Amino acid sequence: MDPRLTVGARIPIKWVTLFVVIGVILPFFMDGYTTFQATLVMIYAIAILGLNLLTGFNGQFSLGHSAFYAIGAYTAAILYFHYGWPVYATIPVGGIVCFVAGFLFGLPALRLEGLYLALATFALGIAIPQILKSSHLEELTGGVQGLDVFRPAVPEMLPLTMDQWWYLIVFVIMLFMFWVAWNLINSRTGRAMMAIRDNSIAAKSMGVSTSLYKSLTFGVSAFYTGVAGSLSAIIIEFVAPDSFTFQLSILLFIGMVVGGTGSIWGALFGGLFILIIPNFAEEISTGLSYAIFGIILILIIYVMPSGFTGLVNLIRTKIRGRIGTTG
Amino acid sequence: MNTGRKIAITFAAVAAMGMAATTAMAEKMYGPGVTDTSIKIGNTMPYSGPAAAYSQIGKSINAYFNKINKENGGVNGRKIEFISLDDGYSPPKTKEQTRKLVEQDEVLLVFQGLGTPTQSAVHAYMNQKKVPQLFVATGATKWGDPENYPWTMGWQPSYQTEGQLFGTYVLKNVKDPKIAILYQNDDYGKDYVKGMKDVLGDKASELIVAEESYEVTDPTINSQIIKLKDSGANVFFNVATPKFAAQAIKKIYELNWKPVHLNNSVSNSVGAVYKPAGLEESKGIISLQYFQDVTDPSIYDTEPYKKWKKFMEEYYPDGDQSSSFTAYGYLVAQTMEQVLKQAGDNLTRENVMKEAANLDLELDMMLPGVKIQTGPDDYFPIEAMMPIAFDGEKFVPVGEVVSVN
Numbered sequence: 001m002d003p004r005l006t007v008g009a010r011i012p013i014k015w016v017t018l019f020v021v022i023g024v025i026l027p028f029f030m031d032g033y034t035t036f037q038a039t040l041v042m043i044y045a046i047a048i049l050g051l052n053l054l055t056g057f058n059g060q061f062s063l064g065h066s067a068f069y070a071i072g073a074y075t076a077a078i079l080y081f082h083y084g085w086p087v088y089a090t091i092p093v094g095g096i097v098c099f100v101a102g103f104l105f106g107l108p109a110l111r112l113e114g115l116y117l118a119l120a121t122f123a124l125g126i127a128i129p130q131i132l133k134s135s136h137l138e139e140l141t142g143g144v145q146g147l148d149v150f151r152p153a154v155p156e157m158l159p160l161t162m163d164q165w166w167y168l169i170v171f172v173i174m175l176f177m178f179w180v181a182w183n184l185i186n187s188r189t190g191r192a193m194m195a196i197r198d199n200s201i202a203a204k205s206m207g208v209s210t211s212l213y214k215s216l217t218f219g220v221s222a223f224y225t226g227v228a229g230s231l232s233a234i235i236i237e238f239v240a241p242d243s244f245t246f247q248l249s250i251l252l253f254i255g256m257v258v259g260g261t262g263s264i265w266g267a268l269f270g271g272l273f274i275l276i277i278p279n280f281a282e283e284i285s286t287g288l289s290y291a292i293f294g295i296i297l298i299l300i301i302y303v304m305p306s307g308f309t310g311l312v313n314l315i316r317t318k319i320r321g322r323i324g325t326t327g
Numbered sequence: 328m329n330t331g332r333k334i335a336i337t338f339a340a341v342a343a344m345g346m347a348a349t350t351a352m353a354e355k356m357y358g359p360g361v362t363d364t365s366i367k368i369g370n371t372m373p374y375s376g377p378a379a380a381y382s383q384i385g386k387s388i389n390a391y392f393n394k395i396n397k398e399n400g401g402v403n404g405r406k407i408e409f410i411s412l413d414d415g416y417s418p419p420k421t422k423e424q425t426r427k428l429v430e431q432d433e434v435l436l437v438f439q440g441l442g443t444p445t446q447s448a449v450h451a452y453m454n455q456k457k458v459p460q461l462f463v464a465t466g467a468t469k470w471g472d473p474e475n476y477p478w479t480m481g482w483q484p485s486y487q488t489e490g491q492l493f494g495t496y497v498l499k500n501v502k503d504p505k506i507a508i509l510y511q512n513d514d515y516g517k518d519y520v521k522g523m524k525d526v527l528g529d530k531a532s533e534l535i536v537a538e539e540s541y542e543v544t545d546p547t548i549n550s551q552i553i554k555l556k557d558s559g560a561n562v563f564f565n566v567a568t569p570k571f572a573a574q575a576i577k578k579i580y581e582l583n584w585k586p587v588h589l590n591n592s593v594s595n596s597v598g599a600v601y602k603p604a605g606l607e608e609s610k611g612i613i614s615l616q617y618f619q620d621v622t623d624p625s626i627y628d629t630e631p632y633k634k635w636k637k638f639m640e641e642y643y644p645d646g647d648q649s650s651s652f653t654a655y656g657y658l659v660a661q662t663m664e665q666v667l668k669q670a671g672d673n674l675t676r677e678n679v680m681k682e683a684a685n686l687d688l689e690l691d692m693m694l695p696g697v698k699i700q701t702g703p704d705d706y707f708p709i710e711a712m713m714p715i716a717f718d719g720e721k722f723v724p725v726g727e728v729v730s731v732n
Contacts, residue, residue, distance in 0.1 A: 033430040037423065135512055135542050143513055145467070146418065146444050148451060236419045237451065240444035243418045247376070282413050286374050289413060 011182065023171050027164040035163040036235070037275060042167075042174045043231045044271030048255040049181055049264060050224025056262035057185060058217040059197030061114065064121030065252050067128040068098045068222040070244035072229025074132065077147040077239040078140055087151055087234050091173070094230030095223045102222020106215030125249045132241040146240030149233050170231055177224060181264050184220070193217055225252075258300055260307025269308040273300075358675040360435035366401070366667065366674065367408045368392075369428030369437040371445065376415035381441050383647060384464060385411045387656030388439060388663075390643035395664060402667040405674075410434060416441075418448035425449045429458050436461055436679055438663055439482075443467045454478045459680050461666070462659055462708070468518050471706035473684070478676075480683055480706045482659055484617060486515055486591075488731060490522020490566075492615055492712050493589050495729045497534075497562055498526070500714075501587055505536045507560035509551055509575055511567055512540040519566040519591055526731075536560050541571060552578040565590045565612075569599040576604035576612065588612045601717060610719045615712035615729075617697045621654050623721055631691035654692055661690050662699055662708065696728035707731075 027035045051065050072094035079085040079093060105124065112120050132141050141147070154165040184190050192213050195203035204210050233239045251274045259270030281292035304311040360367035372385035392407040401407055410432055414421040421440070428434045436459035440446045443465040450469075453460040454476050462482035463470050470481030484492070497504050508523070510516035520538070524531040537558035539551035548571050555563065556579070563586040565575050572594035579588070590612050594600045601609035619626055626632045635657060639646055646653045667674070669682040686708060688699040694713040701708050711730030715722040 031430065033426050036426060040419075040423065134544070138513065144444060145514060146447055148447075150451065232419065236422050236448060238418055238422070238448040240418045240447065242416060242442075242444045243448075245377075245417065247415070247417070282374075286411070286413055290375055 047228035049267035054221035061118040062121040064125035066248035068225040069229035072226030073233035076230035095227040098226025099223040103219030106218025129241040260309030263309035266309035369434035370411040373416040374413035378416040383652040384656040391660035421445040486518035487522035490519040494523040494526030507555040573604035580608040
């Protein structure tokens with residue numbers, strides 16, 4: 001049984017403070033390109049966390065999260081490009097639009113379980129790039145050509161580069177999103193979500209409204225991924241249908257599994273993995289990059305079957321065990 | 328020799344060396360990525376993913392640079408270090424990889440980045456950073472805009488240029504033309520139509536007697552073709568992607584309509600269009616080409632082809648010798664070589680861009696008469712093409728090269 005169901009959890013203040021301090025200092029020691037990559041890692045982490053809320057904590061599969069990522073990105077781009085919104089304001093709106101989309105998609109998905117749900121979301125994932133290219137929406141989406149998003153200059157009083165400024169913004173948003181997720185999971189709602197995952201009949205008989213919680217979780221999950229999508233549109237400064245192919249869904253899924261399903265902070269490691277490992281594989285061999293990526297993935301799954309979080313927990317228990325026996 | 332003289336000579340020698348060094352410094356101007364012995368050139372290509380077939384272009388460019396590094400010691404004594412990264416045809420990845428090339432690898436320029444959406448993602452970035460984005464591998468028209476994007480240049484004829492060339496062909500070769508156009512209702516289709524209208528000028532509304540568009544989602548275009556035939560046109564301009572182009576060819580044959588049939592290069596394929604539509608039905612269709620068709624046996628005895636074949640066998644032995652991509656890569660790499668040759672020892676980004684906009688080049692695998700020409704206001708390197716007709720088996724030249732200028 002998940003320990004979170006029985007033991008009241010507390011935020012490990014020491015670790016979180018350390019993480020925040022390092023996170024804030026980091027961009028001042030990295031070059032622009034590395035800062036940009038670190039920003040992408042955090043964006044992926046937010047999206048993966050969204051997927052993890054759905055799959056890891058609620059037991060619903062999704063192979064279509066690239067669709068929500070795309071909706072978030074396009075919401076930001078369209079509001080900026082056609083309606084002249086400030087880019088900062090587009091970020092929450094991208095999330096809210098995705099919440100609605102996710103909630104609505106979650107309603108029919110209630111009738112689908114496991115593999116069937118995976119297929120339905122898969123369909124959503126492959127449909128989105130085509131829909132974005134469709135000539136009926138071209139006025140709005142810019143069709144195949146996509147839309148440009150230009151960031152306003154860094155506020156003058158701040159001695160920061162564009163990359164550092166956006167790194168810090170994304171860092172703060174990520175911390176906030178992680179904090180909210182943590183509170184959600186350690187609340188009544190979170191326990192209901194996990195109860196549905198572990199045994200939905202039992203949860204139902206305990207009085208949990210499974211259909212409401214399931215579609216709400218879908219909405220929240222989409223919200224997270226949508227925020228990540230809008231951030232990516234702003235960081236990349238461009239959206240096009242080819243940015244959001246089904247492959248992105250798979251990458252997010254891989255990130256979730258490698259980071260650890262049912263873990264909040266594992267998402268960060270998942271984001272790191274899906275950004276760094278493909279680049280690393282390419283450096284070894286351009287032609288065989290996917291084969292190498294696959295081999296690394298298999299090795300990692302083999303070495304850490306419950307993801308990075310599982311490995312850390314294992315090490316922690318071992319150390320504790322040793323201290324316990326010797327001391 | 329007394330000590331005083333020795334010192335004097337030493338001083339003189341040192342001074343002379345110093346002067347030599349300063350003059351050399353004045354002659355040699357280097358941008359990022361350039362040393363006395365090397366030039367770094369960056370590139371992004373889809374080596375993985377659905378568009379991976381295009382990566383043959385990247386591989387043949389790499390092979391060509393290997394050839395000149397080995398045979399000529401590079402360009403003006405500097406070897407070319409070609410850093411080609413995989414972007415999987417995904418715009419965010421292109422942005423990441425391009426930033427890596429510019430900021431970490433510190434390349435002099437980025438060359439032949441492939442794909443319209445992918446290169447759009449870095450269009451603004453490259454111009455902000457003032458890094459040349461040379462000869463992008465896409466047919467969109469927006470790459471030739473020196474006023475707003477002075478650091479970006481295309482290479483292949485754009486859709487709009489091709490539309491202009493078809494217009495020129497009609498004005499030259501068809502008596503009393505009445506033109507009917509079928510086009511796909513998107514940027515690609517509209518670019519072609521705009522090109523043709525540009526050339527026809529004031530007479531456009533008079534000469535174009537009918538225009539019909541279709542949506543990619545339409546099942547057939549039969550009704551459009553019937554309408555176009557009823558307009559009494561004697562020229563049919565086919566701006567459709569392969570499936571629809573083939574439908575049009577078939578329907579026109581069925582209706583026994585015999586216009587001068589102009590087919591856009593997007594659908595100029597025997598395998599994907601003419602065979603499905605029927606080889607008999609496709610006879611006489613005119614299209615435009617700018618470099619040699621490597622599958623045409625009639626060029627197998629020519630010197631340029633032999634040279635290309637030798638290059639392929641020696642430097643890219645597992646490359647596909649029947650693919651237009653490998654010939655394309657060979658040609659575009661030579662264009663890059665020429666720019667670097669012209670830039671000499673002044674290898675700043677500004678000067679590279681200046682020389683890229685100062686080309687007048689003939690390459691031997693191009694069709695005779697098709698030149699690569701650019702100017703400070705002309706960022707469209709290839710603006711001439713040769714009309715060819717399909718004779719049921721292969722393409723045969725018809726008439727002279729048409730050009731915009």
